[in-house]
Amino acid sequence: GQQLNQSPQSMFIQEGEDVSMNCTSSSIFNTWLWYKQDPGEGPVLLIALYKAGELTSNGRLTAQFGITRKDSFLNISASIPSDVGIYFCAGFWGGATNKLIFGTGTLLAVQP
């Protein structure tokens, strides 16, 4: 099926540390998107990936589209308190064009 398994479920880190989270599936995805969601708000798009192997950065954030098209990861360097939130991966499933499916989320807490 078209499920996205996101890990870890939660992370508690010190300010300044680097963070890595990933998203995997047994199915092929055509596009990977990474979002951040703050409490009471909608998800905000961080990075979009469209090609297998693509590595894209947005400030302190870096994401990669896995070469198998079944995974993606997001790295955050030198974390700061405002990085706190829930990070979601999402993908357009290869089996059904334009069906955008979300992962289960990673809760990030940053200790100042």
Place this chain on the structure above:
Amino acid sequence: EAGVVQSPRYKIIEKKQPVAFWCNPISGHNTLYWYLQNLGQGPELLIRYENEEAVDDSQLPKDRFSAERLKGVDSTLKIQPAELGDSAVYLCASSKDPGREAFFGQGTRLTVV
């Protein structure tokens, strides 16, 4: 450029009452999505529109939920009658083209009592 606008932000209703949510997508965006998000979970797709056509409504509980996107711009999502289990955040998103990045509104938090 204005983002996706949703209203209301919050809604509290009694069970068995009807409720409607409204979404105005980003100008020029042909694809519109409605998602349901339960606490602690990722968004789950309810329905996707390409212009005014509902191209994927397989996850929409059609016995009580309905949606429309007249003229291919604004959209409304309706629940009638609402049940306690419908309490959740309802998110609207839009994208310029199919398969491209989707942008979300702030959501409507529904509480059914």
